[in-house]
Amino acid sequence: MGPVKAIETSGLSKRYGGARGIEDVTLSVEAGEVFGFLGPNGAGKTTTIRTLLDLLHPSAGSAAIFGLDSRRDSVAIRARIGNLPGDFGYGKRTSGREALAVLAKLRGVDGHERAEELARRFRADLGRPLGELSRGNRQKVGLILAVFHRPELLILDEPTSGLDPLMQEEFLALVGEERERGCAVFLSSHELDEVERVCDRVGIIRDGRLIAVERVADLLGKTGRRVEVEFAGAVDPAELSAIAGVSAVEADGKRLRFRVAGDVDPVVKALAARPVVDLEFARPTLEEVFLTYYEEGGS
Amino acid sequence: MSALVVAQLRERRRSLLSWGLPLGLWSAFVVAIFPSVESALSKAVANYPSALKEAFGIGQLNTVEQYLHAEMLSLIMPLAVAYLAVRALASALSGAAESGRLDVLLSAPVSRHRVVAAGFAATAVEVAAVLAVTLALTMLGSVLAGAGLGLGPALAGIANVWPLALFAAALGVAVSAFSLRTSVVTGSVAGALVAMYVLDLVGRLDPGISGVRYASVFKYYGNAIEDGIDPLAFAGIVAVAVAVAALGAWLFDRSDIAA
Numbered sequence: 440m441g442p443v444k445a446i447e448t449s450g451l452s453k454r455y456g457g458a459r460g461i462e463d464v465t466l467s468v469e470a471g472e473v474f475g476f477l478g479p480n481g482a483g484k485t486t487t488i489r490t491l492l493d494l495l496h497p498s499a500g501s502a503a504i505f506g507l508d509s510r511r512d513s514v515a516i517r518a519r520i521g522n523l524p525g526d527f528g529y530g531k532r533t534s535g536r537e538a539l540a541v542l543a544k545l546r547g548v549d550g551h552e553r554a555e556e557l558a559r560r561f562r563a564d565l566g567r568p569l570g571e572l573s574r575g576n577r578q579k580v581g582l583i584l585a586v587f588h589r590p591e592l593l594i595l596d597e598p599t600s601g602l603d604p605l606m607q608e609e610f611l612a613l614v615g616e617e618r619e620r621g622c623a624v625f626l627s628s629h630e631l632d633e634v635e636r637v638c639d640r641v642g643i644i645r646d647g648r649l650i651a652v653e654r655v656a657d658l659l660g661k662t663g664r665r666v667e668v669e670f671a672g673a674v675d676p677a678e679l680s681a682i683a684g685v686s687a688v689e690a691d692g693k694r695l696r697f698r699v700a701g702d703v704d705p706v707v708k709a710l711a712a713r714p715v716v717d718l719e720f721a722r723p724t725l726e727e728v729f730l731t732y733y734e735e736g737g738s
Numbered sequence: 739m740s741a742l743v744v745a746q747l748r749e750r751r752r753s754l755l756s757w758g759l760p761l762g763l764w765s766a767f768v769v770a771i772f773p774s775v776e777s778a779l780s781k782a783v784a785n786y787p788s789a790l791k792e793a794f795g796i797g798q799l800n801t802v803e804q805y806l807h808a809e810m811l812s813l814i815m816p817l818a819v820a821y822l823a824v825r826a827l828a829s830a831l832s833g834a835a836e837s838g839r840l841d842v843l844l845s846a847p848v849s850r851h852r853v854v855a856a857g858f859a860a861t862a863v864e865v866a867a868v869l870a871v872t873l874a875l876t877m878l879g880s881v882l883a884g885a886g887l888g889l890g891p892a893l894a895g896i897a898n899v900w901p902l903a904l905f906a907a908a909l910g911v912a913v914s915a916f917s918l919r920t921s922v923v924t925g926s927v928a929g930a931l932v933a934m935y936v937l938d939l940v941g942r943l944d945p946g947i948s949g950v951r952y953a954s955v956f957k958y959y960g961n962a963i964e965d966g967i968d969p970l971a972f973a974g975i976v977a978v979a980v981a982v983a984a985l986g987a988w989l990f991d992r993s994d995i996a997a
Contacts, residue, residue: 528838
């Protein structure tokens, strides 16, 4: 028996009457791993998270967190996790500090030093009623409430929505620090750039079904790099199309655009056979990767 | 659980002013004007149709206690305070779900039934505090106007509203298991209370169908300001309220909390 996984779901499904929520979601997140959970709005990300947290009860399948049943042992599980909901709220008249005091009591945490330190770091105002804060500033308070007790698993649903770019950077740094500490992170997002930067593995959910789980590097490799070359003279695109791994070749006079996956050495050698004026080799964005999987899943 | 109760009371602290003050001032006004309307009232009541007097529990209006019961404690106060109770309870459950607080609380190591129990307990305390303010202002009105309202009867009459309010809150818990929309919770419980009141009224007006009164909590409410608190009815309503709340908590534990 291997080490206990932070999250393990098996055939997890949730239906709302006849409507689809999630269907047969099977995934696992290792302890200390940052797992990105990607999908557009309505794909089932939040339903998955709410089912893990026992806010929704599964129609079929099961979920375990640290080996504990998400339904039966939910209270024991919640002692070990931190959760930031997608649109954090607590009550308009309550301040972050008042909410913190309640949660600290429920969690049996005595001091608020870490929360105050995080508030300084994220420039979060814990003293003002939450109803007076902007969405981004409320989100900062929510983030502090999710991590102040040093959880073993962080569940973050669209955590950076509303944060300014500087705070997004700070947030990504914090996720890195939490991973260093040994905390597993389940990060739902459609901010593909942040997932690419902090996640070890990524799950892609589409229409309630998990269509892929890959290491970020493998995903990037599968989609391939975008290449744009300008030659001194006209070239025949068929020569490049014949090379294994090359696809989507487009010719535009002296310019060639194509995608290359896998080994790039034959491509470089083929290009070097002619005078090259300009060359761009771009790594795909995770968005392109994501769209590739989406198209594959849809076809 | 005490942390949740205290937090809920802090969140609802304004209700002492927004509910206790108007109810207390209204009640104080009723008591304060009694000395000046006393003789006219007696004559007027003598001419009321007996069915009307029976339906609204109006015997005579010779004393300030009888007048306070007829004007406040027979209808307005129980319905108003019951509505306050369901509002307070809704704030702990459906209101918390709507604001996002419930998601945050249920991310902490606390069970759903403890959240429900805390909301119910906080509601019981809040209602008691509002009734205490009402009693204090009512007595103040009596003293200032020289109405002669006895503290014991006033305490009994106003305290007797408390179990009824708990019952309303318990219904609110049960409805919350099916819907976490505050408008649905408050609306359906208010509707149920009005229906029970009408059922009790109809049962009183027509002895042939008086049995329907057993389905109404108002049958057991009585007239405590004149007759004193009926310990059996008081404890019975509280016990039923606790049982309904416990059933509601059990159902709530099994319901989905949608985003």
